[in-house]
Amino acid sequence: MNKFVITFTVLLGASVAAAALAAASRSELVQRGRYVAMIGGCNDCHTPGFTQNAGNVPESQWLTGDRLGWTGPWGTTYAPNLRLRIAAMDFASFKAYAHALRARPPMPYWAVNAMSDADLEALHAFVQSLGPAGQHAPTALPPGVEAQGPVVRFPSEPPQGTIR
DSSP: OOHHHHHHHHHHHHHHHHHHHHHHHHHHHHHHHHHHHHHTTHHHHHSTTTTTTTTOSOGGGTTOOOSOEEEETTEEEEOOOHHHHHHTOOHHHHHHHHHHOOOOTTOOHHHHHTOOHHHHHHHHHHHHHHOSOSOOOOOOBOTTOOOSSOEEEOOSSOOTTOOO
């Protein structure tokens, strides 16, 4: 065999092996992101019916936002459709977004701010793997504007005896 054929065969084999390794690594990253979304409670608010159905919602419906409002002194907040929000973001943009996020209650944005870059990369890969789906959630409402659909109401003041 001539040296060219041997070199070509070795390089082709190495390329195929590298591609297989990259696919396996991507699959592991996506699975890690699925785990981060689950333990981070992302689905609890951002997937319609997830909490009410003890997590028994098809993955095809995960993170598509919700029309259930969260009402308190800040007005009414709706959990956005993360699949539409994150679909167009590359990882660097998502990372900057996640670290700078400030959101209305009840979103625990400080937990997202504190996520490691590795967890953010995995979460980004998972949401990207799901692809865009669903509709945008309703726009947040200011205080004093009544929501038209179902809401979870927070008291304006903590109950008596509550530690502040």
